[in-house]
């Protein structure tokens with residue numbers, strides 16, 4: 001067959017991407033985009049820290065310069081031509097997200113919007129108006145909240161005849177998480193135990209709200225007919241001092257947080273997400289002791305349990321930092337791999353039910 005008659009290989013169209021935030025998750029996203037194996041092209045990077053302003057994106061992820069400079073200037077980033085923003089800041093700004101969507105850029109985010117049906121009507125209206133104005137879609141996903149509290153339990157529930165109760169337990173030792181801005185400043189480890197409360201800070205309220213949203217998502221998708229979701233937390237004090245990266249966690253301050261977000265119907269707990277979070281090597285004796293990672297249990301017919309964990313590798317020796325980062329990789333990839341579907345979706349919300357991320361790299365490009 002002459003070469004000109006060969007069947008052309010159709011490549012997926014490249015999507016131009018902006019990384020919005022270069023924290024633990026954002027950096028993993030940037031590294032994946034820069035690999036150039038994913039059909040994604042990096043065209044801009046939004047940062048918040050002045051010391052990252054003007055720094056090349058390659059340098060920010062420990063590589064050679066790639067010719068794309070990060071900027072703290074939101075208007076400058078908004079003016080860029082791009083198909084999708086990967087939005088991973090610590091705190092979300094609805095007006096900012098609406099401006100991104102209205103400027104014609106789709107958004108995938110690990111930070112919020114896991115169950116749009118349950119956000120306030122006013123916020124929903126703003127987001128939908130921005131999507132209509134820009135002809136764009138927005139998708140919230142990640143690991144937990146995300147695949148572990150959405151796609152995975154829903155798939156498992158699909159094997160049920162009846163369900164009495166669904167629980168997701170997250171056991172994590174945050175001592176190894178290399179972002180004390182998250183663990184101490186936001187999650188409030190090291191604070192007095194009586195300051196650990198959903199209403200104690202903007203972040204704790206926000207964090208509690210997104211897990212509440214997950215319980216509603218599961219309950220709504222499984223027609224559980226719950227009438228409330230409550231949030232409770234037990235904070236446990238450290239018995240000893242612990243050095244956690246650049247922070248000293250003092251004895252007597254918060255070293256354990258057991259949160260429960262419980263969806264009830266007429267008082268019966270049907271759907272629950274529970275966290276068993278610690279910092280330092282103490283573990284409260286009265287807490288349950290699941291394996292590290294996520295344990296998903298359905299009590300019903302049949303009763304089923306699965307345990308999820310991510311590591312850098314099950315085969316090679318890897319450092320603790322690499323293992324910890326593997327969850328950031330999974331979080332970032334859950335939204336990065338959704339980009340083609342989100343860009344192709346009709347304007348509006350692309351939910352975890354409508355978008356199943358499929359790897360953009362997979363085996364083929366190893």
Ligand SMILES: NC(=O)c1ccc[n+]([C@@H]2O[C@H](COP(=O)([O-])OP(=O)(O)OC[C@H]3O[C@@H](n4cnc5c(N)ncnc54)[C@H](OP(=O)(O)O)[C@@H]3O)[C@@H](O)[C@H]2O)c1
Pocket residue numbers: 020021022023024025026046047048049050052088089090091092110111141142143144145146179181182331
């Ligand atoms: N769904 C999930 O499974 C999942 C899992 C993990 C994390 N998350 C969420 O994903 C997001 C990123 O997490 P991470 O672990 O990468 O956080 P991180 O390492 O603490 O990074 C924080 C990010 O926030 C930016 N930032 C700094 N000051 C800010 C401000 N005033 N307002 C808004 N952002 C500011 C930082 O800017 P620079 O770029 O300048 O450093 C950085 O990009 C968070 O919203 C987190 O809650 C979700």
